[in-house]
Amino acid sequence: MKILGIETSCDETAAAIIKDGQKIISNVVASSLALHQKSGGIIPEIAAREQLRCIIPVIEEALGQKLNKKKPSIEAIAVTVGPGLIGSLLVGVETAKGLAYLWQKPIIPINHLQGHLYANWLARKEPSFPALGLVVSGGHSDLVLMKSHQQIKWLGGTRDDAAGECFDKCARLLNLGYPGGPAISQEAKKFKEKRASINLPRPMIKSNDFDFSFSGLKTAVLNKVKKLKEKNKFNAKVVSEMSFEIQEAITDVLVKKTIKATEKYEAKSLLLAGGVSANQRLREKMREKTNSKIDLFIPPPNLCTDNAAPIASNAYFNFLPQPFAKIQANSSLTIEEMIK
Ligand code: KG4
Ligand code: ZN
Secondary structure, three states: OEEEEEEOOOOEEEEEEEEOOOEEEEEEEEEOHHHHOOOOOOOHHHHHHHHHHHHHHHHHHHHOOOOOOOOOOOOEEEEEEEOOOHHHHHHHHHHHHHHHHHHOOOEEEEEHHHHHHHHHHHOOOOOOOOEEEEEEOOOOEEEEEEOOOOOEEEEEEEOOOOHHHHHHHHHHHOOOOOOHHHHHHHHHOOOOOOOOOOOOOOOOOOOOOOOEOOHHHHHHHHHHHHHHHHOOOOOHHHHHHHHHHHHHHHHHHHHHHHHHHHHHOOOOEEEEEOHHHHOHHHHHHHHHHOOOOOEEEOOOHHHHOOOOHHHHHHHHHOOOOOOHHHOOOOOOOOOOOOOO
């Protein structure tokens, strides 16, 4: 079965065709990133306008045909309905409805955060349940237990900033531009020592729950930068060292809490998902800390960041088409909410 996936929850406009939930036939992503780089963050109005401009050409490229030529050989359409930026979500949702009506195909609404997890079903091997998922993106840091495709339990999440948001805000303090995760990761590589002389906090690393908190880390970076600037010591070398320590602090906490959750819930698989899971250091540490009893799944970086392939895969494994009236963009959907 071939499913067309559509994803427009943030600044990407993405479409993909997936066969039987696992085989990528095509995966097209257009990003408005360059237009946001000057401002150091996404401007929702600009993102949605770009998505309106790109959505039809992106879907045509994924299908390999013009929309008005013939009915494409797909069985269903999957679309992200939330969470995300409301203007952006509406572009994908309303386009999907229009195409479903035109081609008389079923439409399956998908939760963006659950969708991220399905990048792990695009691997050669299928994850087994119970699976522990870490979803770390620009807007979310969640730990979930998947007992089956339909049973997702939220174990904990960030109480303030998401891990990606922390990378982005710290990068802005260090004048490294947007998006901050890849920028900090690049800078950190220039620091060649094992340990930094600057020490940053590992917030909530010892707390007896599965929650995170990253806003204190950002404030600690802000204070350090201020002091260094006052002493005229804010230079390129310090920026690399701070980047190294920021990356170590964020990944230390993510790894510690995730491994603790896999042990408590006796997970058979560990699934990394979301833009931050593209981080090489996080991947490396997670590989070091998992034992042989657990299968660690880490999608390739292009499937970690926003794209439509996992959205279509999710729809295959949870084939729950809905009537048009029930398919509504919902910017504040939580990771546990199944859409049916
Ligand atoms: O999942 P995603 O593409 O979009 C959202 O749903 O938010 O995640 C974007 C986030 C940004 O905060 C970005 O800085 C972060 O993922 N990110 C990374 C890396 N690549 C993207 N963070 C750390 N290291 C990376 N290599
Ligand atoms: Zn995302």
